[in-house]
Amino acid sequence: MTDAGRHPNITLLTMSEVKEITGFVGSFHARILKRARYVKEKECTACGDCVEVCPVIIPDEFNMGLSSRRAIYSPFPQAVPSAYAVDIARCLGHNPIICGKCIEKCKKRCIDFDMNDEEMEFDVGTIIVATGMEAYDPTILDEYGYTRYENVLTSMELERLINAGGPTSGKVIRLTDSKVPKSVAFIQCVGSRSQRRGRPYCSNICCMNTVKSTIMLKEHYPDMEVKVFYIDIRAFGKGFEDLFRRSKGMGVRYIRGLPGDIKQDPATRDLVLTVENTATNELESHHTEMVVLAVGLEPPADMKAIQEMLALQTTSDGFYLEAHPKLQPVDSATRGIFFAGCAEGPKDIKDSVTQASAATARAMRLMNPGSLTVEAITAAVDQKLCNACGLCAKVCPYNAISVDKKAKTAAVVTEAACSGCGTCAAECPAMAITMNHFTDAQIEAQIDAVLEGNAAERIPVFACNWCSYAGADFAGVSRLHYPPNTRLIRTMCSGRVHEKFIWRAFAKGAPVVLLSGCHIGDCHYMNANQWTERRIKRMWKKMEKMGLRTERLSLEWISAAEGLRFQEVMEKMEKIRKSVTSKEIAETMRIVKKQKAHSKSKMSTAARDD
Secondary structure, three states: OOOHOOOOOOOOOOOOEEEEEEEOOOOOEEEEOOOOEEEEEOOOOOHHHHHOOOOOOOOOOOOOOOOOEOEEEEOOOOOOOOOOOOOOOOOOOOOOOOOOOOHHHHOOOOOOOOOOOOEEEEEEEEEEEEEEEOOOOOHHHHHOOOOOOEEEEEEEHHHHHOOOOOOOOOOOOOOOOOOOOOOOEEEEEOOOOOOOOOOOOOOOOOOHHHHHHHHHHHOOOOOEEEEEEEOOOOOOOOHHHHHHHHHHHOOOOEEEOOEEEEEOOOOOOOOEEEEEEEEOEEEEEEEOOOEEEEEEEOOOOOOHHHHHHHHOOOOOOOOOOOOOOOOOOOOOOOOOOEOOOHOOOOHHHHHHHHHHHHHHHHHHHHHOOOOOOOOOOOOOEEEOOOOOOOOOHHHHOOOOEEEEEOOOEEEEEEEEEOOOOOHHHHHHOOOEEEEOOOOOOHHHHHHHHHHOOOOOOOOOEEEEEOHHHHHHHHHHHOOOOOOOOOEEEEEOOOOOHHHHHHHHHOOOOOOOEEEEEEOOOOOOOOOHHHHHHHHHHHHHHHHHHHHOOOOEEEEEOOOOOOOHHHHHHHHHHHHHHHOOOOHHHHHHHHHHHHHHHHHHHHHHHHHHHO
């Protein structure tokens, strides 16, 4: 951290908050609010004289409240910059000045209560999101008695106790009597792997953090009895299994099962744990002098603000979703934005450093050439047809379209930000947007071609490039047999499929139509397939009013690896196709053509009125 602070090409903005980010890859504009430190950081030498005279005592957040700090303080040892900061909300020397002892004591006159928050703006080419994580608060888990029993600690609190720079200089003590405990019990997966309370995912680091802590306790206190209550130990990393065996070899006892209840002995303040040992299928009671809860990790509370600012996706766990878990593990779906550390999911230091290095390399790869090559598949707006309704800007997952609805200014597409999903073109009521390389005329020509001849025997399938089209290809290379009358029409995203394409297929005599794409939450264009779902639901309602069977239009989510699912879906579509009679097809063609003529008549009338 010190090296980063001294690097001439790195600007560290501590005590700062990102307020707004606009723009696109190569041209992001960031607005930063830098909070006032009330200490001149370039002049402060961190001598500590001001701290000695400060009368305000506050629990120290870095030491998890196990020690105290003053209103003027350094956040933690070796903090960068090496300068003190004033906790202005608790300081007595500001507005009005009641105290002012730190100002009198500071010989270099570094303290300035007239400092104000500063707003800064930067133009940057790429962004790396490293929002970190937070430890789970186990207070809600009443059965473990955290905050009710003083000798129940979290793994973070034990970390500070056992650290040589901690509040007890590395001596592990019970908070009730300040004595070294003769026995310590660890409870794993607190706040993790729980469907009812806490988080459903594994937090990745808890098992090995506990193994490390047990080894340190045994090294400091060989006679201490240490027990670990667990579901299963996940020692998957390099050298982790060796550490686990070393811990057991030092006498640490691992018991398979999580305690259902903790009680406190009122006389001794010792703790009694009741647990079902799943290895022996027996209900056991264990006495211990200290309990450590191995708490899990969860996304920080302010991740939502960054998500909205950068148009990012999140997983069901609340962490950011990468563009591709295997091929682009540090890229976001928005070009020019990358992830590092726990922003994308819980991970240890080694994995965080590895991912940070990868994110940096990916950012350099974009910036080093000095110019960007833009994908040719982008949207283009016909300024004459656009009525500035703003719907295209609303549905764009990348905020690549700007439109002023009040001024009635036509929409403008930022090509560098556009990823070519085509959702805007499918939703535009004025038909003012053209998708380069996937134009309406090109797609309609494909529909006409696949239904030419004996249309009643064909199954037209609109398949998204990234998932369902690849799923069909995977079914083929896997030698899975699906109906040979399947006719694929590739689009970059299911969001590109306009209603008129489906109506055209029915008007040409298609007995059934399948629209397929990525699973909800896995769309390569963030949330574009959610607009697909809304569009198809609207069409189903229209089909009901027109007297058409809704099952003839199917919407299915198929991933690139689901070749078997593609086979099953096509076999289902073939069964539906066989149930559609020639009379029903003819009636559908008549109804759709009549509806199309009626719509054209209404548009002509509206044009004459204008």
